[in-house]
Amino acid sequence: MTSPDSALRAPADAAHVLARCRDVVRPALTEAVGRMHPWVGEMAAYSFGWCEVGGTPAVASGGKGVRQALAVLGAEAAGAPGRAGVPAAVAVELVHTFSLLHDDIMDGDAARRRRPTVWKAYGTGPAVLAGDALFALAVETLAAGPGGPQGVRVLSVALGDLVRGQADDLLFAGRPWTGPSRVRPEQYRTMAEHKTGALLGCAAALGALLGGAAPSLVDALDRAGRHLGIAFQIVDDVLGIWGDPAVTGKPVYGDLRERKKTYPVLAALDSGGRAVRRLATLLDTGEDPEEAAALIETAGGRSAAMAEARRHLAAVEAALADAALDARAVDDLRALLEYLVRRDV
Numbered sequence: 001m002t003s004p005d006s007a008l009r010a011p012a013d014a015a016h017v018l019a020r021c022r023d024v025v026r027p028a029l030t031e032a033v034g035r036m037h038p039w040v041g042e043m044a045a046y047s048f049g050w051c052e053v054g055g056t057p058a059v060a061s062g063g064k065g066v067r068q069a070l071a072v073l074g075a076e077a078a079g080a081p082g083r084a085g086v087p088a089a090v091a092v093e094l095v096h097t098f099s100l101l102h103d104d105i106m107d108g109d110a111a112r113r114r115r116p117t118v119w120k121a122y123g124t125g126p127a128v129l130a131g132d133a134l135f136a137l138a139v140e141t142l143a144a145g146p147g148g149p150q151g152v153r154v155l156s157v158a159l160g161d162l163v164r165g166q167a168d169d170l171l172f173a174g175r176p177w178t179g180p181s182r183v184r185p186e187q188y189r190t191m192a193e194h195k196t197g198a199l200l201g202c203a204a205a206l207g208a209l210l211g212g213a214a215p216s217l218v219d220a221l222d223r224a225g226r227h228l229g230i231a232f233q234i235v236d237d238v239l240g241i242w243g244d245p246a247v248t249g250k251p252v253y254g255d256l257r258e259r260k261k262t263y264p265v266l267a268a269l270d271s272g273g274r275a276v277r278r279l280a281t282l283l284d285t286g287e288d289p290e291e292a293a294a295l296i297e298t299a300g301g302r303s304a305a306m307a308e309a310r311r312h313l314a315a316v317e318a319a320l321a322d323a324a325l326d327a328r329a330v331d332d333l334r335a336l337l338e339y340l341v342r343r344d345v
């Protein structure tokens with residue numbers, strides 16, 4: 001899939017930005033995880049991709065580290081050194097890991113990042129406990145840092161939104177495809193802002209806060225991250241239907257087979273076109289996902305999704321343009337934007 005905005009910077013730059021920020025954060029993250037109960041700490045280290053079950057060094061790699069990078073870049077955007085954002089980076093990375101861990105339990109997912117999920121590898125009870133411990137460590141890290149109570153307040157807003165987004169996402173699964181109770185595209189947007197955007201925005205905002213930024217700059221970065229989260233989630237949905245499985249690591253038409261309420265599907269169903277009834281039948285039964293994908297495209301679901309992603313990327317740009325940010329940090333933020341909406345490369 002091509003980028004919604006080809007004017008953005010090349011993805012190779014993003015890899016460099018992510019690696020640079022990871023290097024800044026890693027000592028503090030390792031130190032924080034090292035303070036955990038050893039058994040719980042092993043599960044945390046397994047989640048980060050640092051070790052295998054039993055604590056042997058990992059063969060796998062971890063996540064992209066987008067949130068920790070946003071926190072470091074948030075501090076830099078405020079004119080401070082990236083290291084000023086480290087407590088924020090550690091906190092958001094711990095929260096992200098915790099939320100994935102619990103999400104995998106709720107969804108019953110057996111694999112993440114191409115290996116068994118924590119609950120599969122260690123059992124559900126231990127995995128719940130590891131998630132709880134990561135959550136507690138995140139709050140402790142932030143409270144002990146220079147952001148103090150204000151930092152914890154910013155994080156709390158994001159945590160509340162994460163719960164809201166997850167609740168809506170879980171409830172969406174039980175809603176019909178058509179009729180007055182169907183999920184509307186705007187309801188999806190709210191869900192995505194909460195579930196994905198809130199923590200991205202919080203990461204950049206907290207980094208800026210620790211970097212000494214004015215409230216208007218902190219707010220601008222939070223807004224940018226929230227719009228980025230919506231765009232990121234919608235692009236993820238498009239890749240989930242039309243992406244190359246060899247590149248995305250997702251099974252072909254996996255989201256359609258799992259009957260997920262993704263943006264292209266909801267936009268197609270909302271179009272009121274002639275294909276809607278047939279599409280709803282196919283989605284209900286999970287049959288012939290290839291025909292379903294073609295109907296979604298014909299009904300305009302794919303183009304509506306990309307247009308929506310573009311709209312939110314423009315809103316990210318507007319939020320960044322509104323704030324007086326360090327130019328080099330903005331360049332790096334742009335590289336990350338490009339990376340997040342072009343994950344086929």
Ligand code: GRG
Binds near residue numbers: 099113159
């Ligand atoms: C905050 C109290 C509290 C509870 C959390 C479980 C839950 C409630 C929320 C789930 C949130 C969730 C799983 C959001 C998905 C966000 C998302 C887009 C994840 C994938 O992000 P990437 O691509 O992942 O950055 P990597 O693997 O690179 O780290």
